[in-house]
Amino acid sequence: MTAQTAERDLSAVIGLEVHVQLETATKIFCGCSTDADDGDGPNTRTCPTCLGLPGALPVLNEGAVEAAVKVGKAIDADIPEETRFHRKNYYYPDLPKDFQITQYDAPVCADGELSFRVEGEERTVAIERAHLEEDPGSLQHKGGSIDTADYTLVDYNRAGTPLMEIVTAPDFRGAGEVRAFLAKLEEVLEYLGVFDSTRDGSLRIDANLSIVPGDEIADDGTIATETLEAANRTEVKNISSHKGAEKALAYEETRQKNAVRRGREVEQETRHWDESRGITVSMRSKEEEKDYRYFREADLPPLRVSDWKDRIAIPELPDARRRRFREQYGLSGEAASKLTSTKQVADFFEDVAEQFDPDLAATWVADNLLGELNYRDMAVTDVSGRLNEFTRLVELVADDEITTKNAEEVVLRRMLDDGLAPDEVVEAEGLGKTDDDAVLAAVREVIEENPEAVADYEAGDDGAVNFLVGQVMGKTGGSADPGTVNELLREELP
Numbered sequence: 001m002t003a004q005t006a007e008r009d010l011s012a013v014i015g016l017e018v019h020v021q022l023e024t025a026t027k028i029f030c031g032c033s034t035d036a037d038d039g040d041g042p043n044t045r046t047c048p049t050c051l052g053l054p055g056a057l058p059v060l061n062e063g064a065v066e067a068a069v070k071v072g073k074a075i076d077a078d079i080p081e082e083t084r085f086h087r088k089n090y091y092y093p094d095l096p097k098d099f100q101i102t103q104y105d106a107p108v109c110a111d112g113e114l115s116f117r118v119e120g121e122e123r124t125v126a127i128e129r130a131h132l133e134e135d136p137g138s139l140q141h142k143g144g145s146i147d148t149a150d151y152t153l154v155d156y157n158r159a160g161t162p163l164m165e166i167v168t169a170p171d172f173r174g175a176g177e178v179r180a181f182l183a184k185l186e187e188v189l190e191y192l193g194v195f196d197s198t199r200d201g202s203l204r205i206d207a208n209l210s211i212v213p214g215d216e217i218a219d220d221g222t223i224a225t226e227t228l229e230a231a232n233r234t235e236v237k238n239i240s241s242h243k244g245a246e247k248a249l250a251y252e253e254t255r256q257k258n259a260v261r262r263g264r265e266v267e268q269e270t271r272h273w274d275e276s277r278g279i280t281v282s283m284r285s286k287e288e289e290k291d292y293r294y295f296r297e298a299d300l301p302p303l304r305v306s307d308w309k310d311r312i313a314i315p316e317l318p319d320a321r322r323r324r325f326r327e328q329y330g331l332s333g334e335a336a337s338k339l340t341s342t343k344q345v346a347d348f349f350e351d352v353a354e355q356f357d358p359d360l361a362a363t364w365v366a367d368n369l370l371g372e373l374n375y376r377d378m379a380v381t382d383v384s385g386r387l388n389e390f391t392r393l394v395e396l397v398a399d400d401e402i403t404t405k406n407a408e409e410v411v412l413r414r415m416l417d418d419g420l421a422p423d424e425v426v427e428a429e430g431l432g433k434t435d436d437d438a439v440l441a442a443v444r445e446v447i448e449e450n451p452e453a454v455a456d457y458e459a460g461d462d463g464a465v466n467f468l469v470g471q472v473m474g475k476t477g478g479s480a481d482p483g484t485v486n487e488l489l490r491e492e493l494p
């Protein structure tokens with residue numbers, strides 16, 4: 001077999017476990033703040049419960065369950081009548097009580113799915129389950145990374161932050177698909193208001209990858225369960241960015257394909273993604289389920305969500321909102337995508353579109369505002385308190401009080417750079433369109449001062465008007481409307 005056929009005959013199979021921090025004010029089993037890093041220093045947001053001291057009892061945070069139910073609804077999952085917590089036992093310094101309270105056989109969400117677009121195609125990946133659990137503390141490796149550090153410090157401020165672990169089926173066939181999926185997942189979670197992507201470490205990925213011979217993949221892309229179970233997979237733990245996941249998986253795919261091609265077996269193991277070196281390194285052989293000695297968490301009774309879940313509402317999700325924007329406002333697909341990129345942008349646009357022609361609102365929000373914000377590394381959330389100022393700017397343009405060019409290039413920029421209100425910029429820069437009398441006076445002066453151009457015009461040279469328009473624009477400091485000047489000139493010329 002040549003290397004080329006071998007390449008074609010092997011396919012990567014990828015499944016993800018995505019851990020997302022749910023946005024709640026307090027931790028999942030105690031009243032400590034979830035603000036892990038508000039400047040007070042390590043281990044200041046802790047109590048006997050999240051420190052795992054003997055005898056401390058967990059009390060479930062209702063807000064965390066509501067957030068989880070919202071996620072379940074957004075991914076079309078089944079939310080069972082009753083959900084339960086289990087103890088997953090393992091020894092590691094980030095987990096002082098030596099077990100993590102998590103879910104096992106009755107997770108809060110099961111059998112969901114998420115669709116996303118990759119390279120112009122719609123893909124749907126199954127979500128096997130999504131369950132609630134507590135985040136462990138965070139380790140800080142000093143003098144190196146996890147495998148090379150001199151020593152390690154532990155901070156329990158993060159311990160007990162509500163996490164949702166979202167487990168996909170092994171439905172991905174490449175790292176690029178994973179990246180597109182993660183972007184879509186984050187978008188949905190942010191729309192739900194249960195997640196903050198700007199928070200450090202708020203999304204962490206365990207990426208599982210195995211190599212399967214291409215002829216084991218059916219025409220519809222499915223792979224037999226026995227094949228999936230038989231394939232040795234590696235799990236790259238704790239990747240903290242989309243880009244990291246993409247790179248780690250691309251690396252792992254190449255590494256495993258090379259091993260298979262050389263006739264070596266891939267070890268079933270847990271690996272670590274070393275961001276700075278751009279490689280994955282072996283950490284330990286993969287633990288098996290029995291290693292965790294799962295058993296019921298007796299300190300938390302089973303939770304009935306059956307009637308409660310119906311009262312938990314979710315907002316319009318990005319796909320639906322994009323569709324509605326196209327229909328209701330007549331926007332192009334591209335404009336609708338841009339304007340729904342975050343819930344905040346979409347809300348902002350709708351506030352502006354309520355007051356103006358949707359096309360004008362779309363141009364101003366999608367092109368001008370987002371462009372200028374992007375250039376400054378700012379987000380719509382940085383200006384959401386200034387909606388009135390922004391609508392005033394659009395109003396100045398709509399009412400023809402300032403030119404579009406000045407609005408874009410002067411007013412908007414100074415609003416963002418100097419925090420000025422639009423009327424203040426117009427005043428400071430003298431941008432108000434010159435009133436008609438002043439323009440007429442300038443037109444007459446220009447005709448007086450340029451007898452040669454006037455003669456050319458009389459001789460039939462229409463281009464001479466353009467020259468005269470330029471002269472008038474110069475006299476009025478660019479504030480006159482060129483179309484009006486043109487008309488006035490033709491009226492005044494002999």
Ligand SMILES: Nc1ncnc2c1ncn2[C@@H]1O[C@H](COP(=O)(O)OP(=O)(O)OP(=O)(O)O)[C@@H](O)[C@H]1O
Nearest residue numbers: 013014015016017168169170208209210228231233
């Ligand atoms: N052959 C395979 N190749 C790649 N990924 C796979 C394969 N089979 C299963 N997976 C993926 O492995 C993951 C299994 O996650 P799950 O949480 O169920 O178990 P785990 O990793 O053993 O448990 P833990 O939570 O302790 O890490 C899923 O994302 C699944 O899609």
Ligand SMILES: [Mg+2]
Nearest residue numbers: 017165167206
């Ligand atoms: Mg898991």
Ligand SMILES: [Mg+2]
Nearest residue numbers: 017206208235
């Ligand atoms: Mg795992």
